[in-house]
Amino acid sequence: MKIIPKIEPLAQIYLNGKPAKISDITGQELCDWLMGEFQQLPVNIIPSDLERYETAQEMLDDLSQERLYVSGQSYDTEVYPQFFCGFAFQAIHDYDHYQNNSDFNLSGEIASYRATANRAPSLEIQKILYSEIVLKSAARLYLGHEPESKIVFA
Numbered sequence: 001m002k003i004i005p006k007i008e009p010l011a012q013i014y015l016n017g018k019p020a021k022i023s024d025i026t027g028q029e030l031c032d033w034l035m036g037e038f039q040q041l042p043v044n045i046i047p048s049d050l051e052r053y054e055t056a057q058e059m060l061d062d063l064s065q066e067r068l069y070v071s072g073q074s075y076d077t078e079v080y081p082q083f084f085c086g087f088a089f090q091a092i093h094d095y096d097h098y099q100n101n102s103d104f105n106l107s108g109e110i111a112s113y114r115a116t117a118n119r120a121p122s123l124e125i126q127k128i129l130y131s132e133i134v135l136k137s138a139a140r141l142y143l144g145h146e147p148e149s150k151i152v153f154a
Contacts, residue, residue: 007106007138007141007142008138008142010106010134010135010138010139011135011138011139011141011142011143013135013138013152013154014131014135014136014138014139014147014150014152015139015142015143015147017135017150017152017153017154018152019150019151019152020127020131020150020151020152020153022124022128022151024081026122026124026125026128027080027081028081029121029122029124029125030080030081030085030125030128031080031081031082031085033120033121033125034085034088034089034092035084035085035088037088037092037119038088038091038092041068041091041092041095042066043063043066043067043068043095044066044067044068045067045068045070045091046067046068046069046070047069047070047072047087048069048070048071048072049071049072050069050071052071053069053094053104055103055104056097056102056103056104056108059094059097059098060097060098060101063094063095063098068091068094068095070087070090070091070094071090072087079132079149079150079151089132092116093112093116093132093133096112096115096116097111097112099115100112100115104137105141106134106137106138106141109133109134109137109138110134112133113129113130113133113134116129116133117129117130127153128151130154131150131151131152131153131154132151135152135154136149
């Protein structure tokens with residue numbers, strides 16, 4: 001039996017945490033890795049001005065047609081050193097949801113995080129992914145809306 005952490009403690013770590021300082025080297029390593037991962041995605045990635053998918057099923061339906069809409073509202077460019085890195089991250093993250101057939105609930109976000117983190121080139125990038133995927137998602141679920149974007153090391 002898998003133990004799923006409760007939303008509130010993870011949300012509080014994110015909401016009360018101070019923004020972490022990411023070195024330029026780590027930021028560039030993250031972007032380089034994201035670009036490599038993005039180039040391997042076997043679906044048509046379509047930029048969209050619309051809001052993010054409301055349900056995982058909507059996204060899974062599009063992905064079954066080999067297309068994925070990525071909204072500019074789904075990522076914050078201030079977190080990433082280059083604009084396209086946030087876009088690439090969102091596409092990779094959503095595709096990991098598809099690969100794991102996981103929902104947007106906390107257990108689905110954890111499954112997506114594990115898939116992505118297993119491919120990450122360093123512990124520093126795994127920590128960034130944990131903040132972006134698990135902690136930020138817990139805060140979104142807890143608040144009922146997107147929290148302020150930041151990277152928090154737990």
